Amino acid sequence: MLSINNIEVVFDGTILVLKGVTLAAHEGKITALLGANGAGKTTTLKAISGLLAAERGAVTAGSIELDGTRLDRMAPHDIVAGGVAQVFEGRRVFDGLSVEENLLVGAHTRTNLTRIRASMEEVFSYFPILKERRGQAAGYLSGGEQQMLVIGRALMSDPQVILFDEPSLGLAPLIVENIFRIIGRLRDEGKHTILLVEQNAALALAIADHAYVMETGRIALEGPAAELRQNPEIRESYLGLNDAGARRSYRDVKRNRRRQRWLA
């Protein structure tokens, strides 16, 4: 189980971005982390994968643990070796490297070449198109293929936990559907623990087992995904639906927002 216990994240020594975030991602489940722009979702993922230091940020309080091992004092490559892989937002492939080389970089923390080969075959079984394009430069792949490559690269480290940052961003609906089907398979067949950050709440709640909603650096709501799908606030703010299932006017949503701010 990946657990985040009441962490605070500060950038540049002064800017408090996460103000006490607690969440748990259970084994073999998909946990969704929802929220608007700037709520702190990506920062939470970077805190887990140890990538804050490069942006002059730091976890100043609380702890992050994977099955009892503290991750929040470890270097990024040790965290990857420890079983946590991150799929970056925005399809960050290594442009000039071939598909195969991109995947090999994902296996950098591993040494056993036969097991690395096996992982690569596994990736190709999830994404057959990558096998066809294995010799091609990653920069020339389509957006969907690049997203698949980035997911494949994360799989190459043989991770226990996979962190997804906005896998639907900027992709055509059909491709998004395909990607989310794969994410479901990674849970069901690969037995991976998945923490999924998404702005598309409907999509995330449809696939997730459990979900958290973040607002301005805090967890505002939490519950089983099935429950949150029925939650009236979520339906209004994130799914754009009212109780009858029809769209509401923006004025009502705005009033609701004001009310939430007041309550917060």
Next chain:
Amino acid sequence: MRAAPIATLNATAAASAGWPEAGGGHRFVAYFIWLVVYGALAGAIYALVALTFVIVYKASRTMNFATGEWVMFGALLTSSGLHGFNLAGAGLAGLLGAILIAALAMAAFATALSRVVLRHMTGRSLMAMIMLTLGLGTLMRGFGPIIFKGRANAIVSPIESDYIEILGLVLPPERLLSAVVATLCIAAVGCFYQYTRTGLALRAIAADPAAASGAGVDVTGHITLSWALAGIVAVVAGVLWSIVSGGGIGTALVGMKVFPIVVIGGLNSIPGCILGAMVIGVADSLASGYLDRLVGSGVSIVVSSLLLLAALWLRPWGLFGERVATRV
């Protein structure tokens, strides 16, 4: 002693090789070919010098403005080892031993620099890094004569220096040897990048350091490794340069060649750096072969600077330095 190691190479060597003034007919063509070959031989060493710059730039986007000083230190460390440990009498084995000692020292220096100074610079502006390497270069140039005071700085070619003739071209053998060693060295570094997993990780860092870090590559460790590798290459480049042009503190001036080369070839491209070095080497040679006697020596420096300006104007990203493989 104005820029002697660079400017005098081609012209004086041509004179001492016994080439007559360019006459008419086939002698003119032969002279031209000789200048081109001669320049290409120098270009191979230039390429090795530029490679020290490119290695560091690829890993950390840091422009090492002290490249010439690194090469100078590499040369002086080797010559000090050679004469200090009495290896000069041991021929080729002695030279290789001195190079090994100098390479270890330079790698240690680079590692310390990367660990102690540069790691605090992550996330700082490019300008801060440039000022830092400029300052480092000045320090090295200042301390060089103090540290290496009174030590012999000649590195003699392991081959008996008699002129040899290949396909009718009369060439000094130490120059030929240096070019061959430089080429082998560049090929070795290229293979390291292309075919090893560490090289692959270095290429991934060059493409996207944050993504490489997220994929499990120890980015700071690999940057340190790049500095160390650059230090080792600087030693070899310094030795080769000393063999063909005499060595000493003036070796630092070879750094002036680096910027035209990497700007022409692209800052992060090894093939580009080879090509840029060939362009500069041949242009130098032609300029000193034809123009020096018309306008006085030293034209070759002006020519490489003119090429630098032309490259900045026409292809500021370099011949091979494009942002690779972007789908349109």
